[in-house]
Amino acid sequence: MVQVAWGTLHGGIGWWKLCSFVGVHAFKVYKIVGWHLGLFYGVHTLCLINCSREIFVGYSDLTKCLLPNGNFEQVPKPTDLNGTELVNTFALPHWKISGFVEYIESGHKQGDLLLVIPEGTYAVRLGNEASIKQWLNVSRGNYYAISFSAARTCAQSEKLNVSVSPESGTVPMQTIYSSNGWDLYAWGFQAKRSEVELVIHNPGMDDDPACGPIIDSVAIQTLNPPRLTKYNVVKNGDFEEGPYLVANTSWGVLIPPIIEDDHSPLPAWMVESLKAVKFIDSNHYSVPHGKRAVELVAGRESALAQVVRTILGKTYSLTFSVSDAADGCIGSMMVEAYADRGMVDVPYESNGIGGHKKAGLQFVATGNRTRVVFLSNNYHMKFDGSLCGPVIDDVLLLSVRNPGRKLL
Numbered sequence: 001m002v003q004v005a006w007g008t009l010h011g012g013i014g015w016w017k018l019c020s021f022v023g024v025h026a027f028k029v030y031k032i033v034g035w036h037l038g039l040f041y042g043v044h045t046l047c048l049i050n051c052s053r054e055i056f057v058g059y060s061d062l063t064k065c066l067l068p069n070g071n072f073e074q075v076p077k078p079t080d081l082n083g084t085e086l087v088n089t090f091a092l093p094h095w096k097i098s099g100f101v102e103y104i105e106s107g108h109k110q111g112d113l114l115l116v117i118p119e120g121t122y123a124v125r126l127g128n129e130a131s132i133k134q135w136l137n138v139s140r141g142n143y144y145a146i147s148f149s150a151a152r153t154c155a156q157s158e159k160l161n162v163s164v165s166p167e168s169g170t171v172p173m174q175t176i177y178s179s180n181g182w183d184l185y186a187w188g189f190q191a192k193r194s195e196v197e198l199v200i201h202n203p204g205m206d207d208d209p210a211c212g213p214i215i216d217s218v219a220i221q222t223l224n225p226p227r228l229t230k231y232n233v234v235k236n237g238d239f240e241e242g243p244y245l246v247a248n249t250s251w252g253v254l255i256p257p258i259i260e261d262d263h264s265p266l267p268a269w270m271v272e273s274l275k276a277v278k279f280i281d282s283n284h285y286s287v288p289h290g291k292r293a294v295e296l297v298a299g300r301e302s303a304l305a306q307v308v309r310t311i312l313g314k315t316y317s318l319t320f321s322v323s324d325a326a327d328g329c330i331g332s333m334m335v336e337a338y339a340d341r342g343m344v345d346v347p348y349e350s351n352g353i354g355g356h357k358k359a360g361l362q363f364v365a366t367g368n369r370t371r372v373v374f375l376s377n378n379y380h381m382k383f384d385g386s387l388c389g390p391v392i393d394d395v396l397l398l399s400v401r402n403p404g405r406k407l408l
Contacts (some may be wrong), residue, residue: 074361099130154211237270286326286354329388
């Protein structure tokens with residue numbers, strides 16, 4: 001994507017400040033004379049920022065990219081820091097802060113704890129009732145997914161509130177899914193206005209004000225709501241539409257339970273469980289088909305569901321792929337699939353090196369809406385202590401003209 005940022009050569013803001021988004025590279029600069037944009041006059045500079053292969057125009061309207069200074073690698077001025085504490089509202093470039101917010105460098109020691117930032121050098125820590133905020137230009141009515149990395153530092157009950165007015169959600173952090181303490185979370189929203197304010201807030205009240213979750217790699221992804229096709233009653237059955245996967249991470253994106261989200265960051269799907277499921281990609285994992293899939297990482301507490309349209313009394317065939325992610329998750333796996341009154345157990349023996357198998361079931365629809373559900377029957381853990389499980393992909397649901405014919 002190409003991001004366009006406008007600055008002026010007159011006044012207090014220089015183009016080098018507006019164009020210095022960390023994580024992207026300015027590859028061309030144009031000067032435009034006599035252009036009028038908002039409050040900027042005179043000679044202006046157009047900075048084209050190469051974020052990805054897609055092209056999109058609009059300041060801070062990053063539809064598939066890190067937010068401006070989303071990885072916090074732009075260092076605050078020394079006068080805006082008191083030790084690690086950010087002391088001014090706008091001390092953090094491109095962000096507004098409130099409360100006790102710390103600017104943490106990788107290798108920082110907190111007592112006997114050594115804090116490691118896996119995606120760069122810097123991150124921010126939110127103390128009690130602290131928050132970071134950024135205004136975004138979006139398209140009204142469109143759906144978006146915010147993703148960010150977070151790590152717990154003190155209390156086991158730490159959580160984060162994420163909001164884009166009027167929507168908000170809570171991301172629980174009681175369960176750590178990765179081995180290094182960092183997890184990548186996703187949260188979805190529908191834009192009610194063309195300009196919205198993203199707020200990430202720590203609602204905790206810990207006795208130690210320095211406690212609180214550490215945040216890094218805040219990104220946004222435009223979600224394209226999948227449509228029904230004559231080839232599949234299930235929407236987004238290949239899981240190709242979903243949240244942004246940060247380039248330098250290798251642990252997937254956690255999709256929180258539906259109770260935490262008004263709009264799922266995984267279009268058409270709901271997480272009907274206490275724990276999250278993991279959205280993974282083929283760059284870092286083995287997936288049965290395409291570039292993305294879903295890993296059921298929390299046993300029976302990690303269920304994926306979709307409500308589909310059906311015709312009462314009609315017979316349907318549900319097929320899907322079960323695999324392991326080639327991430328070292330070894331053991332006897334079992335996927336349970338439900339569709340209406342139909343149910344199937346699919347065993348899968350994982351050696352942790354990839355591979356997949358097809359499975360399915362037939363059922364007769366008992367209503368105009370049918371719930372399709374997948375869950376893992378067992379809990380699995382890798383040698384490094386991270387949670388893992390079977391992978392689901394290629395979910396296909398079609399009506400059957402001849403119910404007696406075997407489709408698998």
